[in-house]
Amino acid sequence: MRLTPGAGPDIDLDDVDLLDLDLYASGDPHRIWDVMRAKAPLHHQTLADGREFWSVTRYDDVCRVLGDHREFTSERGTVITHLGEDDVAAGVLLTSTDPPRHTEVRRPIAPRVTARAVKSWEDGIRRAIVRFLEPALDGSTFDLGEQVQRLPAIVTGPLLGIPEQDWDQLVQLTSMVMAPSDRHFKLGSEAATLAIAHHELVDYVTRWVKRRRSDGGEDGSLLDHLMSVRAGDSPLTDEEIALDGYSILLGANITTPYTISGTVQALVDNPEQYALAAADPSLVPNLVEEGLRWTSSACNFMRYAVDDVEIGEGTIPAGGAVVAWIGSANRDESRFPDPHRFDITRSNAKRQVAFGFGPHFCIGAPLARMTLRVFFEELLRRCGSIARAGDPEHLRSIFIAGMTHFPVTVQKRRHGGGVATAGAGVAVRPAVTPEGGCPAIADFPPQYSPVKADSGF
Template structure:
């Protein structure tokens, strides 16, 4: 999805817009559409077929309300557009598809396992994986930075869940099929539904086998934590554990990889990248801005629990409401000069990780991984340049780049170090 300056909002025909269409995000200009919606119709109904439709909210304040207030909007009927009109089989069992107070009781043990102190234990593993993923840049030939980044999240998720490293590549591919079933590169035979079913079937079968082995060999990994979790006096049933394993790995693979590609696509060849790279004090604010800029989770869906009026529109109980995070994070009412990548932006109250009770439980992991990656890039490479066309993922759920040919030149002092690591 292009992260460009929007065209004048008057030039957009909102009647012709279909925000469910995955090709819009792969080849179109959704930021111009969202900009037009923010100015002309920030709470807009889209009819999908004869019986189904949803409200789109594109302003920051409204998106934050929809995601934050579980007394007005529920997560238990589906959180992604591909579930529109369907009952979510994970409702009440998966954290992402469960409302408080049960959600809170499920979340607390996971949150304790993912504190900054706990995730620091995995810093060396992530650093090693970053080195491995960047070794194709050693020869000075073009390498696909986006492909490398899509494999980054498994360094933490795979390690923290105790999953064999040999399985990481396939798990990355299956989660990408789950979030981009219409992308020609990841779609299987039989269309969208068949792709989703195939990916889900293989992922759940995989974790079912992992659970069978792990029950007799509990450790300090996240799957062992789920196996030992006690909610309302009962252990989680197998289906609930499987659903949460799926959610954890999906969350990792959705959030992390598309932030560095979005940032580098904007900054490569500009003085701003050199400025960011030369000042370590800007690492944290720069990473937060990269999260706002990329907004990798494109949308989250909720259902209204009661009638509510929002910006003059009457949303009825039971209506689906979709918060577009990428739009909210470009709202000029919430951010000064929102279409400028500002490495010093502070405060930066973006909702790239969501808002409220469902704020991404793995945000500490994502932030650590991104800081390690950008530190590695800035300390060891002296220049970057694009070496071909950027290709965007076809997905209405994830805003991401799937191919980004780039040439990176190592600093003289890092050549020997990277050569040794590549052996």
């Protein structure tokens, strides 16, 4: 999808189909979200087959929908493409489970991926990223959009306990789940693509668990740790481990690659921002936060209203499906002044909700943030300039905002590979938020705050 909205005729929301894949592959959804925030903060759409859903696009409303499972449940499904189809894995699959079960499974995993815990992985991640960047520095065209899709597997594969020979297969399968209509991943119909990918991913983790139980060994990986997790008084069954492992594999492959390619595109289109970051490496953490806000790779999540809920100047009836548009929330002008300007000195960039909000806030956010920070540190250290070498191709997906192709050429930095340390003369005061966590609870009105008992886990 386009990340910078363009000019165009006035938009009539009655004519808008938010499930039109062309809107995200070649259209301009940010223009539509701008109008929705201003004129229809609670938007209703009925499909030709009678199914209906509501949309919230304002920052506070998105946080409310995602933040309180007592008002909005995940257990009937969280993906708009499955609208009206109750999730067969509800109550088991982490993404389709509400507290307390969600908390019981997630809480033992969380200490393994805190900002402090993942710090010990930084050197290995840096070496992997340096190797990844080497082919881009030889002066030839480098398709960042295509190549970066493998980076999460290179980084997280060893941490999850996945052998290198399986990385490419798992990248392909997770992409099939997230973008089953995209030509690069589609196998037959969308339904067939989803069915194949889901079966293969769950089967992979199931076989992994059986081998580990048979071998009796431990490798300290996150999947290995999942085998020792207890939900309440009982250990997880192999089916539960397989489905939770499936959730972790999907999460590990969403945000990072598309945030990288989208942020690099923003730096190419705004060379003064690239120059700022190159001149002052202390800006890189805020560059990451602005990149997360700008790209909003996971651009929406769905919930179902438990009871009638008044929100966004309207009412969602009990049982109604509501889509929280993260991509819109991160461009809400009431929270982010001049929201369509990419600005790595933005003082409140860390209040972005690209990782979600509330109980389902991305458990891997600290690892993703560190990976992104290291990537841009090494990119700026090695690359003097980056230029487009062709037109990008956008992912054909309602759920994921990203590029499948983004050809670039890189001019290698000439002064020994170090980033200049001269300050850019711009003061940045990032928002004070919990380390590696979601936006501070104090930033939100009480009725929109996340459920504190879950601590974002």
